[in-house]
Amino acid sequence: MSAAELAEVLGQVRAGDADAWGELYRQYGPAIFRFCRRVLPAREDAEDATTEIFMKVRQKLGTYDTSRPFVGWLYKVASNHCWDTLRRRRIRQDLETGDVETLPLEHPDPSQLERLQAEHSGKEVRAGLAKLPDRARMALVLRYYSDMSYDEIAETLGVRRAFVGVLLLRARHQLRDALGRSAGELLRGTIAGGRP
Amino acid sequence: MSHFDEMTVLLYLEGELDADRAHTVAAHADSCAECRALLQALKNEDVWLRESLAAEDESIPARLMDAPVRAPVPWGWVTAFGLAAGGAYTLWSGFVEPMRAEAAQAGFTQGNLLTMLFFSGAFWKGWDAMRSLMEFLAIATLGTVMIWLLRRHWRRFATVAVVMGTLLCALAMPLTVGAAETRKGNPSYTLPATEEVKTDLIVCADRTVIDGVVDGDLIVFSSNVTVNGHVKGDILSFTQELRMNGTVDGNIRDFSQGLLLNGTVGKNLMVWADHIDFGDKAKVGGTATFGCNRVQLDGQIGGDLLAMASNLDINGSLGHDASIVSEHLTIGPEAEIKGHTKFQGHNQPDVSSTAKLGSPIEIVIKKHGERAEINPAHVIWHQLLLWGASFLFGLVFLLLAPGFFADATSSCKKVGPAIGFGFLFGIATPIAAIIACCTIVGLGVGISALFLWMIAVYATQIFVGAWLGDTLLGTKPGVGLAIGKLALGLAILRVLRMIPYVGGWICFLIILWGIGAITLAAYKNMRPPVATAA
Numbered sequence: 097m098s099a100a101e102l103a104e105v106l107g108q109v110r111a112g113d114a115d116a117w118g119e120l121y122r123q124y125g126p127a128i129f130r131f132c133r134r135v136l137p138a139r140e141d142a143e144d145a146t147t148e149i150f151m152k153v154r155q156k157l158g159t160y161d162t163s164r165p166f167v168g169w170l171y172k173v174a175s176n177h178c179w180d181t182l183r184r185r186r187i188r189q190d191l192e193t194g195d196v197e198t199l200p201l202e203h204p205d206p207s208q209l210e211r212l213q214a215e216h217s218g219k220e221v222r223a224g225l226a227k228l229p230d231r232a233r234m235a236l237v238l239r240y241y242s243d244m245s246y247d248e249i250a251e252t253l254g255v256r257r258a259f260v261g262v263l264l265l266r267a268r269h270q271l272r273d274a275l276g277r278s279a280g281e282l283l284r285g286t287i288a289g290g291r292p
Numbered sequence: 293m294s295h296f297d298e299m300t301v302l303l304y305l306e307g308e309l310d311a312d313r314a315h316t317v318a319a320h321a322d323s324c325a326e327c328r329a330l331l332q333a334l335k336n337e338d339v340w341l342r343e344s345l346a347a348e349d350e351s352i353p354a355r356l357m358d359a360p361v362r363a364p365v366p367w368g369w370v371t372a373f374g375l376a377a378g379g380a381y382t383l384w385s386g387f388v389e390p391m392r393a394e395a396a397q398a399g400f401t402q403g404n405l406l407t408m409l410f411f412s413g414a415f416w417k418g419w420d421a422m423r424s425l426m427e428f429l430a431i432a433t434l435g436t437v438m439i440w441l442l443r444r445h446w447r448r449f450a451t452v453a454v455v456m457g458t459l460l461c462a463l464a465m466p467l468t469v470g471a472a473e474t475r476k477g478n479p480s481y482t483l484p485a486t487e488e489v490k491t492d493l494i495v496c497a498d499r500t501v502i503d504g505v506v507d508g509d510l511i512v513f514s515s516n517v518t519v520n521g522h523v524k525g526d527i528l529s530f531t532q533e534l535r536m537n538g539t540v541d542g543n544i545r546d547f548s549q550g551l552l553l554n555g556t557v558g559k560n561l562m563v564w565a566d567h568i569d570f571g572d573k574a575k576v577g578g579t580a581t582f583g584c585n586r587v588q589l590d591g592q593i594g595g596d597l598l599a600m601a602s603n604l605d606i607n608g609s610l611g612h613d614a615s616i617v618s619e620h621l622t623i624g625p626e627a628e629i630k631g632h633t634k635f636q637g638h639n640q641p642d643v644s645s646t647a648k649l650g651s652p653i654e655i656v657i658k659k660h661g662e663r664a665e666i667n668p669a670h671v672i673w674h675q676l677l678l679w680g681a682s683f684l685f686g687l688v689f690l691l692l693a694p695g696f697f698a699d700a701t702s703s704c705k706k707v708g709p710a711i712g713f714g715f716l717f718g719i720a721t722p723i724a725a726i727i728a729c730c731t732i733v734g735l736g737v738g739i740s741a742l743f744l745w746m747i748a749v750y751a752t753q754i755f756v757g758a759w760l761g762d763t764l765l766g767t768k769p770g771v772g773l774a775i776g777k778l779a780l781g782l783a784i785l786r787v788l789r790m791i792p793y794v795g796g797w798i799c800f801l802i803i804l805w806g807i808g809a810i811t812l813a814a815y816k817n818m819r820p821p822v823a824t825a826a
Contacts, residue, residue, distance in 0.1 A: 114361075117359050118358070118359045120359070121358075121359030121360075122359075125352060125356060125359070126348070126352045129352050129353075129356060130348070130349075130350075133350070134345055143353055143355065143356060146356055147356065147360045150359065150360050151360050154360075183695070183698060184694075184695030184696075184698065184699070204298065204330070204333065206329040206330050206332065206333035207329075207333075209333040209334075209336075209337060210333050210336060213336060213337060213340045217344075218343060218344035218345075218347045218349070219347075219349060221340070221341070221344035221345070222344060222345070222347075222349065225345075236341065236345075237345060240338070240341040240342045240345050241342070241345040241346060246306070246308060261299060261302060261303050261306065261308060262299070264302065264306075265298060265299055265302050268302075268337065268341075271341075
């Protein structure tokens with residue numbers, strides 16, 4: 097859908113056109129559903145969240161600034177909703193922040209890292225993602241699926257902007273570990289000793 | 293330069309390094325094979341992650357094929373809420389109240405009217421038929437709650453099967469409830485002296501006369517009721533006037549304009565009426581509880597007397613203690629009170645010198661507009677205790693239901709809607725509950741709803757307090773900080789409520805605001821998944 101077509105559809109949706117709303121949903125519904133599937137471990141939750149997100153989109157469409165990309169705004173609504181859903185399940189813990197801030201930044205062996213990438217399919221990566229803590233999973237999805245900026249990630253997760261890089265690096269480490277202890281062990285520290 | 297670390301590489305790849313630093317890294321990578329390899333590996337990982345996450349691995353479910361249209365009214369939850377209230381009542385009447393009754397029989401009697409009314413279950417005792425109905429509702433409630441809790445984990449077909457199974461089981465159970473006869477007057481109803489009803493009797497009539505025997509409870513809705521016969525269970529009456537000349541083995545619970553009692557009540561008597569004429573031949577075996585305008589008490593009461601009345605005239609005998617709140621109290625020459633008598637009122641009681649009293653009357657005279665002397669230390673200690681109680685309540689809420697706590701707290705930010713909804717539900721809920729109490733089926737639900745409403749009113753301060761804490765200390769996450777914010781917010785509210793004159797209004801505002809926030813949060817949490825268009 098071109099920018100002009102999208103603008104026209106959005107205008108029609110604002111005017112209450114049901115067909116335009118259906119068109120918008122068909123265009124972006126699958127992507128938002130996949131986003132929810134990546135972020136929320138349970139499929140039922142992802143299905144519910146997809147519907148609820150689009151209800152919010154319809155309600156809030158009047159507040160959307162048309163000078164900004166619609167997709168970015170859509171993912172913003174979706175990520176806020178999913179983060180709220182996760183938050184409802186538990187109180188976000190200080191400990192998680194503490195862990196990340198004291199993360200020892202060990203270096204992976206590039207060759208081992210590439211082997212890990214070669215040995216694990218996309219499906220395994222997604223399965224590994226589901227094993228990560230909520231915030232780590234959320235950070236990876238926001239960055240590498242929704243292509244959000246560091247500013248947007250910081251705002252969504254309620255962390256300092258300078259902390260987003262640390263969060264992503266930590267999440268990558270956790271994902272590597274989740275993909276296999278043996279692989280994770282191979283990755284760690286092989287060149288750390290050689291670096292100041 | 294030395295090798296750079298993984299964090300620097302990541303930030304370089306993400307374009308998050310400043311130009312100078314990025315230039316340095318790029319220059320170093322050109323000359324250092326090791327760092328170049330790391331940079332390339334992380335770059336590949338970036339692509340690998342993006343491709344893995346972007347894969348269209350599963351098709352969109354059928355129920356999401358069409359665009360959502362609107363959220364349906366959560367009738368399921370409205371029903372579930374009502375049933376939950378019934379369940380709460382059953383828990384109370386089935387477990388808590390019998391335990392308290394046993395304690396009372398063992399000598400642990402209650403000391404004041406409020407305790408008697410709300411905690412000893414005097415209001416409910418003997419109301420077995422309704423209890424059975426409430427138990428049925430409780431079963432349905434439990435089923436509903438279970439399904440809701442498990443809805444995320446079960447497939448939809450399984451959920452429907454469980455719903456249907458629960459309903460069938462629930463419908464199969466209440467057959468025992470039907471053990472009552474219902475009679476409708478045309479326009480009056482008389483149970484002849486020669487007739488005996490072998491079960492509970494429910495009567496709706498203009499005038500009702502019971503000359504015969506009811507071998508169960510008598511539940512009666514009538515403008516005038518006269519009981520000359522024998523009721524072996526309880527009498528629950530909603531009437532203009534109840535004349536009781538016969539014998540009741542159980543309790544009488546009467547809501548009427550007037551009660552004329554000349555018969556015998558085996559157990560307890562509880563009356564909400566304009567006036568009571570308790571004749572000299574009348575006998576009550578247990579406790580008598582009155583909430584009346586005018587009471588003339590000439591007969592015998594075996595247990596305690598708990599009375600709130602404008603005018604109370606005692607000329608009969610009381611077997612135990614009397615706790616009386618009244619404008620005017622007269623204790624006549626024939627009166628006998630074997631236990632302790634406690635009186636609170638605005639006027640000195642008129643006590644005959646020939647009245648027999650087990651102990652001197654404890655009199656507390658309240659003068660209009662008089663304020664008790666205030667001891668600052670006592671006030672502070674009292675406020676501290678109240679703060680501690682609310683903090684503990686909030687803490688339990690925070691830890692047990694953090695999601696709802698967060699929702700309710702954040703709902704406080706919507707000041708206008710919260711206060712608006714608070715005004716609506718804060719006033720509508722008790723009115724609806726009282727209306728429900730007026731119908732025989734809704735009485736349990738009504739009282740339970742009132743209890744829940746009172747708990748909600750108390751809980752308002754913790755959400756408004758937490759919001760205040762959030763506003764003052766920011767919205768950074770964390771358990772420790774959340775507890776600190778709650779404590780601070782509650783303390784500030786407590787101080788605000790102590791301000792003379794304004795404090796009461798602040799308290800009122802907190803209740804409205806909090807009730808609205810709870811309503812908004814409850815709606816958010818209870819709202820079922822939005823239906824998709826067909």
